[in-house]
Amino acid sequence: MNAGAYDGQMALIVRRTEYLDGEGNLCMAEGPENAFGYRKSIFRDHPEWTIVRAELELAEGDPAAILLKMNDLAQRRREKQPLNYPSAGSTFKRPEGHFAGQLIEQCGLKGLSVGAAQVSEKHAGFLINRGGATCADMLKLIETVQNRVREAFGVQLECEVRIIG
Ligand SMILES: Cc1cc2nc3c(=O)[nH]c(=O)nc-3n(C[C@H](O)[C@H](O)[C@H](O)COP(=O)(O)OP(=O)(O)OC[C@H]3O[C@@H](n4cnc5c(N)ncnc54)[C@H](O)[C@@H]3O)c2cc1C
Known part of the structure; x- marks a missing residue:
């Protein structure tokens, strides 16, 4: 991918x-x-x-500087992403000229839930499983988010995650 x-x-x-x-x-x-x-x-x-x-093919570099950069990037992820809940990462692809998470947040959808599937309060681009969410919950939540963003901004969010089966 x-x-x-x-x-x-x-x-x-x-x-x-x-x-x-x-x-x-x-x-x-x-x-x-x-x-x-x-x-x-x-x-x-x-x-x-x-x-x-x-x-x-990797570029050679200073090990200490590389380690610093790795730690910095890992830290930024921990700060911004809901890593304490299971998710499939960013649910939607970045639509041209926008950020999916920003559009979802601007629709006021942070925290929106279907069963135990929820739009993360930490980062709206992540749909998380708060415990026991079913595939049907997640698909319904994805559809709801897509509809609300389309109605508000005329932007069709396309799934980055792959739905199998
Ligand atoms: C918290 C979190 C943050 C994330 N952040 C990012 C991010 O910033 N950027 C980003 O791009 N992605 C991000 N992701 C998504 C991440 O890249 C994918 O989840 C990961 O690449 C899937 O790889 P996998 O091996 O775990 O999954 P798998 O499901 O094993 O594989 C994914 C796909 O690759 C295929 N595949 C696996 N092995 C092979 C093989 N040997 N040959 C051919 N095809 C194969 C599978 O059939 C499947 O279609 C994030 C995910 C999470 C959970």
């Missing part, structure tokens, strides 16, 4: 991947052949392919 945060993304460091295609053939995808985009890659289009190896 080309995970990314704080101006970084896997696309910037993956040089090549090796994968098994649907028939079990070992194949290789070099750089652009991985077709990375915002939260996507060629592997999203081919769920039957399995990555077995990836070659990453």
Whole structure:
């Protein structure tokens, strides 16, 4: 899915991947052949392919400075994200020209619940499970948030999380 945060993304460091295609053939995808985009890659289009190896190209740096940066980023996450509850991360993709969490917050939806599924009070971009939420609760909450944001801003929030089954 080309995970990314704080101006970084896997696309910037993956040089090549090796994968098994649907028939079990070992194949290789070099750089652009991985077709990375915002939260996507060629592997999203081919769920039957399995990555077995990836070659990453990292820049050398000062270990102490790298550790400081890692700690800083981890700290920023702890401060802003509801990591004390289960979630699937950011529920919605960033709509062009907006931030999903900001739009949801501006609709006054922080804390909105369906059963035990809730729009996090800490970060409105995260829908959390406060304990015992069902898939139906979560889907209903996602739909409610999408409807309210569309009505208020004319923006269609698209799911970043994948719903399976
Ligand atoms: C608190 C929190 C914060 C998050 N913050 C961010 C963020 O800032 N930025 C961001 O981009 N994401 C973020 N995420 C989402 C995160 O990137 C995904 O949850 C994670 O990448 C999923 O990987 P996984 O291996 O855990 O899940 P899995 O469900 O195992 O895999 C995810 C997908 O990859 C496929 N897959 C797994 N292994 C292979 C393989 N070997 N070959 C081919 N396909 C494979 C699976 O079929 C599935 O479709 C966050 C998630 C949480 C919970």
